[in-house]
Amino acid sequence: MGKLDVGTDPVREEDPPRSWNNHAPDPTMDPHRVPGVLRCMMTIRIRILPMFLVSSLLAAPLLLSHPSPGTAQAIPRLAVELEAGPVWQSRNEIQIPNDPSGTRFSLEEVAGSGPWPSGRVYVTWNLNRRHSLRALLAPFSITETGAIPGEVRFAGGTFRPDRPVEATYQFNSWRLGYRYRFLDREDLSLWVGFTAKLRDAKVELRQEETSARDTDLGFVPLLFLAADKRLAPRWRLLLDFDGLAGGPGRAFDVALKLGYDIGDRWGITAGYRTLEGGADVESVYSFAWLHYGVVSAVFRW
Numbered sequence: 001m002g003k004l005d006v007g008t009d010p011v012r013e014e015d016p017p018r019s020w021n022n023h024a025p026d027p028t029m030d031p032h033r034v035p036g037v038l039r040c041m042m043t044i045r046i047r048i049l050p051m052f053l054v055s056s057l058l059a060a061p062l063l064l065s066h067p068s069p070g071t072a073q074a075i076p077r078l079a080v081e082l083e084a085g086p087v088w089q090s091r092n093e094i095q096i097p098n099d100p101s102g103t104r105f106s107l108e109e110v111a112g113s114g115p116w117p118s119g120r121v122y123v124t125w126n127l128n129r130r131h132s133l134r135a136l137l138a139p140f141s142i143t144e145t146g147a148i149p150g151e152v153r154f155a156g157g158t159f160r161p162d163r164p165v166e167a168t169y170q171f172n173s174w175r176l177g178y179r180y181r182f183l184d185r186e187d188l189s190l191w192v193g194f195t196a197k198l199r200d201a202k203v204e205l206r207q208e209e210t211s212a213r214d215t216d217l218g219f220v221p222l223l224f225l226a227a228d229k230r231l232a233p234r235w236r237l238l239l240d241f242d243g244l245a246g247g248p249g250r251a252f253d254v255a256l257k258l259g260y261d262i263g264d265r266w267g268i269t270a271g272y273r274t275l276e277g278g279a280d281v282e283s284v285y286s287f288a289w290l291h292y293g294v295v296s297a298v299f300r301w
Contacts, residue, residue, distance in 0.1 A: 080121070083296035084117070085119075089107075091289040092107035093108075093286065094107055094203055096203070103151065107288075109149070111146055120138035131181075136174070157212030159212075165205055167203075170203075171288070177196065187230040193225075194224055197221070201216045223243060235260055236261070240255040241253070241254050265301060267297075269296045275290040276289045
């Protein structure tokens, strides 16, 4: 470097202007052969589920070896959410079989609209900032005694209107999903992914010595979408969607909740969840619409 003469001010060249881009990148079914209750879409052989689980576990090391660039907020490795609250039904129509030998009736008229207690557990494993796996355990079953307005022929049994009928409705949902965070900002995160759902459903009617039931155990693929909008340093608005529609059936599980972070590890949420779906095929007609008022506790580490 050359020497500067005493009293001579050095001349500094101004740094060239920088241009920053602050915008993150936005990102067979034969209906005549579908048995069971609440067939929301095409049922795939259950043996695909183990393949999905194995594939997800095998993909984990690959995802972990390519971490996404970090941001200011740390992402917990694991998160567990316990959700509970009352549930009501506004629709639950059933006809099995879905032909003149079966009677279409309202299970909501027999069992009532509720409320009943409900609960579910989410376990989320964040492989890195972009990729995560989420498991859900959501059992649900009710048994109520009521009356039917007329004779009901259901699943091979005939039930009379002049005597009480005991109705059992079960819809357990076990899911494992993959999530990709395609938008990662301080104030907003967006996810897209897919969910493998194992549906365990049953409808049963009993009247004295007469009983009839229809069960369904099947695998259903769902689309997953989620959003986390930061409203304030501790407050956030959460949207969660699992669903798909096609052919003669559909299935939707949607929740909108307000969350509050008690600390780095603990949080609470409260909001509304709705579960709607069913199928209209040769073997079964069944559509239900459930409404949940939910609160949850979230633990992260």
